Amino acid sequence: MTKNEIYTKMSEAIVAGDRQAARALAEEAVRSGFDLLEVVEQGYMPGIQRVGALWEEGEYFLPELITSAEAMKSAMAVLNPELNRREGVNRAGARVIIGTVEGDIHDIGKNLVASMLQAGGFEVTDLGVDVKLERFIEAADAAGAGLICLSALLTTTMTNQRRFLELLKERGLRGKYKVLVGGAPASRKWAEEIGADGFAENAVAAVKAAKALAGLA
Amino acid sequence: MAETSLTVEILPDGIKVRAKSGEVLADVLVRAGIPLSLYCHQRGVCGKCAVRILGGPLPFPAAVEASLLEARGLGPDHRLACLYVLCSDVIVETLPGSRLEKVAVLDTGLPLAAYVDPAVKRLSLVLEKPSLFAPTAAADLLRAQLKSPGLILPLAALSKLGGSTLGPARAASAVIYDDLELLDLEPDEAGRDIFGLAVDLGTTTVAAELVDLRTGKIADRASAVNAQTSYGADVVSRITFAFENPDNLRRLRTAAVQQLNDMVGTMSRRSGVPRHRIYDAVVAGNTAMNHIFCGVAVDSMALAPFHAVFSTLPPLAASEIGLALHPQARVYLAPNIKSFVGGDITAGLVASDFAAGPGTGLFIDLGTNGEIVLKKGGEFVTTSTAAGPAFEGMNISCGMLALPGAIHQVEWDNGFKCRTVDDLPPQGVCGTGLIDILAGAVARGLLGRDGRIIGPEKRLRLTDRLALTQQDIRDIQLAVAAVRSGVQLMLREFRLKVEDLDRILVAGAFGSSLDVANAQAIGLLPDVPAGTIVFVGNASLSGARLLLVSRPARAVAETLAAKVSHVSLATRPDFQDEFVQSLEFDSYPKGQR
Numbered sequence: 190m191t192k193n194e195i196y197t198k199m200s201e202a203i204v205a206g207d208r209q210a211a212r213a214l215a216e217e218a219v220r221s222g223f224d225l226l227e228v229v230e231q232g233y234m235p236g237i238q239r240v241g242a243l244w245e246e247g248e249y250f251l252p253e254l255i256t257s258a259e260a261m262k263s264a265m266a267v268l269n270p271e272l273n274r275r276e277g278v279n280r281a282g283a284r285v286i287i288g289t290v291e292g293d294i295h296d297i298g299k300n301l302v303a304s305m306l307q308a309g310g311f312e313v314t315d316l317g318v319d320v321k322l323e324r325f326i327e328a329a330d331a332a333g334a335g336l337i338c339l340s341a342l343l344t345t346t347m348t349n350q351r352r353f354l355e356l357l358k359e360r361g362l363r364g365k366y367k368v369l370v371g372g373a374p375a376s377r378k379w380a381e382e383i384g385a386d387g388f389a390e391n392a393v394a395a396v397k398a399a400k401a402l403a404g405l406a
Numbered sequence: 407m408a409e410t411s412l413t414v415e416i417l418p419d420g421i422k423v424r425a426k427s428g429e430v431l432a433d434v435l436v437r438a439g440i441p442l443s444l445y446c447h448q449r450g451v452c453g454k455c456a457v458r459i460l461g462g463p464l465p466f467p468a469a470v471e472a473s474l475l476e477a478r479g480l481g482p483d484h485r486l487a488c489l490y491v492l493c494s495d496v497i498v499e500t501l502p503g504s505r506l507e508k509v510a511v512l513d514t515g516l517p518l519a520a521y522v523d524p525a526v527k528r529l530s531l532v533l534e535k536p537s538l539f540a541p542t543a544a545a546d547l548l549r550a551q552l553k554s555p556g557l558i559l560p561l562a563a564l565s566k567l568g569g570s571t572l573g574p575a576r577a578a579s580a581v582i583y584d585d586l587e588l589l590d591l592e593p594d595e596a597g598r599d600i601f602g603l604a605v606d607l608g609t610t611t612v613a614a615e616l617v618d619l620r621t622g623k624i625a626d627r628a629s630a631v632n633a634q635t636s637y638g639a640d641v642v643s644r645i646t647f648a649f650e651n652p653d654n655l656r657r658l659r660t661a662a663v664q665q666l667n668d669m670v671g672t673m674s675r676r677s678g679v680p681r682h683r684i685y686d687a688v689v690a691g692n693t694a695m696n697h698i699f700c701g702v703a704v705d706s707m708a709l710a711p712f713h714a715v716f717s718t719l720p721p722l723a724a725s726e727i728g729l730a731l732h733p734q735a736r737v738y739l740a741p742n743i744k745s746f747v748g749g750d751i752t753a754g755l756v757a758s759d760f761a762a763g764p765g766t767g768l769f770i771d772l773g774t775n776g777e778i779v780l781k782k783g784g785e786f787v788t789t790s791t792a793a794g795p796a797f798e799g800m801n802i803s804c805g806m807l808a809l810p811g812a813i814h815q816v817e818w819d820n821g822f823k824c825r826t827v828d829d830l831p832p833q834g835v836c837g838t839g840l841i842d843i844l845a846g847a848v849a850r851g852l853l854g855r856d857g858r859i860i861g862p863e864k865r866l867r868l869t870d871r872l873a874l875t876q877q878d879i880r881d882i883q884l885a886v887a888a889v890r891s892g893v894q895l896m897l898r899e900f901r902l903k904v905e906d907l908d909r910i911l912v913a914g915a916f917g918s919s920l921d922v923a924n925a926q927a928i929g930l931l932p933d934v935p936a937g938t939i940v941f942v943g944n945a946s947l948s949g950a951r952l953l954l955v956s957r958p959a960r961a962v963a964e965t966l967a968a969k970v971s972h973v974s975l976a977t978r979p980d981f982q983d984e985f986v987q988s989l990e991f992d993s994y995p996k997g998q999r
Contacts, residue, residue: 250857
């Protein structure tokens with residue numbers, strides 16, 4: 190099998206959401222002494238990008254997105270420690286803090302965004318649901334994250350996205366973090382109105398937006 | 407006198423029961439299970455409990471009793487059971503006109519009936535005149551006459567007692583609420599009609615019925631799109647609107663109250679029943695709707711932990727709410743279940759007699775919020791799921807409500823064969839049509855179980871003009887999964903399997919035009935044998951009517967509402983997995999999961 194054939198198989202494993210295959214191929218790559226950065230960039234990343242495209246075309250839905258993200262995570266669980274060991278540096282991606290804002294307990298959408306961000310190479314800290322606004326700042330500070338993602342499912346709790354941006358301004362921290370908002374009632378217009386840096390209407394769009402904000406796209 | 411045991415033989419039932427001397431015959435009959443009409447609560451003033459004494463003593467009747475019997479044209483061997491004190495064996499025949507009448511509860515589905523026993527009663531009486539020799543206050547005479555020393559007398563009624571409205575004959579009708587409060591005292595010739603108002607205060611639709619409280623029959627009905635819709639389509643947006651400032655809460659409340667007043671006006675004109683003949687109203691709505699209706703702030707429902715201000719309330723004054731009915735009319739709110747599930751569901755449960763019997767049962771209200779109640783013996787658990795408006799045809803590119811011209815039944819015969827409401831040219835698809843289409847498309851391989859439209863066109867074409875898009879399918883998929891994952895988690899809560907369900911009651915928008923097999927094929931309804939699933943229609947409105955005509959049903963509703971426990975799906979760790987698995991268009995899995 191040529192290298193390109195192996196990369197194609199990696200990509201296919203992600204598209205198919207085949208966790209075992211994704212993991213086995215990663216282990217094989219480690220054993221064979223492949224350039225693991227190239228494996229990530231040319232093998233697995235094209236797979237998750239294809240998944241995003243299939244989602245956008247309406248071919249893929251939540252279950253497919255979740256299984257593919259899981260497959261990606263299981264491959265990265267093999268590759269990341271090896272990369273860190275071999276390169277001698279922490280190849281952590283851009284760091285992201287994510288959570289559902291206080292007053293809201295809905296988390297399926299937020300979990301999916303977190304998964305896809307992780308699959309897309311981000312280092313994600315998920316604070317869960319009903320997260321106090323101060324917690325986002327503390328966690329970003331502790332993790333050295335530059336991007337904060339706020340989820341809200343209700344029009345009533347969405348107002349806490351606005352309050353968060355006001356809080357950042359009050360503390361003079363607005364320039365320190367990029368803020369991405371999402372959730373069923375949020376919109377691009379809303380993001381602009383409250384002065385957020387970006388809006389994403391689903392998990393695939395969130396990865397694109399996050400990459401753009403992190404200067405990776 | 408020592409209590410001696412004696413025998414009461416009841417005809418035409420042919421029952422013999424033991425009784426003690428000194429007991430009142432009415433009590434013995436009720437104990438024997440006879441649905442005796444005790445309209446005036448054994449005060450001996452309505453004459454409705456008259457029976458025929460075939461064997462036994464016939465003591466001389468008092469003047470009031472004699473005139474009541476005469477008014478019913480009954481012979482000398484008749485007596486009022488509520489005044490008849492037993493002192494020896496008797497043979498008694500009950501009369502058809504002395505039994506409580508039954509009235510059908512549901513419009514569709516189960517053949518349930520309830521006894522007409524409303525909270526509001528009208529009693530005809532000739533007011534005793536105070537005499538110079540026994541200078542008792544008129545109000546005390548009235549209380550004595552009604553055998554209700556504690557009767558609450560509002561000022562409006564008191565002034566009538568003193569004034570000239572009742573005329574020299576002093577023949578009056580006392581309208582009494584819940585056996586403890588006088589609502590009004592009217593000249594008897596004013597007529598004996600008493601009416602009530604049953605309301606299903608839905609987020610989307612408001613439906614009302616004008617009900618004759620003597621017979622339980624519906625005099626007229628009206629329904630309309632909720633006037634609050636202009637402030638927000640769904641319940642969360644209404645809460646948000648009210649949350650923004652107190653004026654908005656007032657606007658929402660006024661919209662609902664005015665709309666009901668308008669509907670009452672319409673029904674009053676059509677039926678000839680004047681507003682002031684409506685003495686009682688029952689309102690069944692979800693928690694947010696009934697809070698707003700009362701003008702109670704919903705701020706606490708806007709944010710986690712989303713709690714309500716009240717679950718049950720004692721009857722309110724219609725005048726305080728702003729309803730233009732009789733000035734003293736009362737409003738009873740169907741009790742909410744905890745903070746989350748509203749009185750509309752409680753009303754539906756009572757109307758469909760969901761709590762009865764030992765077995766298991768599932769109650770599903772398929773609306774924008776899919777409410778689910780599971781019963782296992784005497785235990786109940788409920789949850790609400792965010793099904794969204796897809797089943798009502800909303801958010802679907804060619805969706806519509808089940809109005810004339812809506813495709814509501816679809817079969818496959820070399821292509822989709824669509825039937826529309828009233829057989830008009832197709833305008834769009836309603837919920838039942840969507841379910842038929844999806845089941846048909848999956849069966850024919852046009853649609854994958856994962857919801858992917860197969861084939862290059864990426865549309866499910868229905869007619870020349872109408873087609874479902876991939877996005878439409880995704881929205882329905884989410885709605886189905888919301889309901890199904892809710893059902894699955896309720897079952898898990900009680901460690902039950904789908905196969906354990908003895909019956910499933912389906913309430914809400916769909917009605918009986920929903921094809922059960924198709925709904926099962928795509929996983930909306932559990933896979934149970936035919937006949938297990940019963941459609942109960944707008945059970946909330948039926949329940950409101952039941953609570954209006956049957957005072958005992960109110961106690962049942964309050965007890966049940968307090969007994970049901972609530973599970974919040976979003977906080978369950980297994981919800982996400984269950985939800986994602988439920989996205990597949992497939993029948994419910996067998997066995998416990």
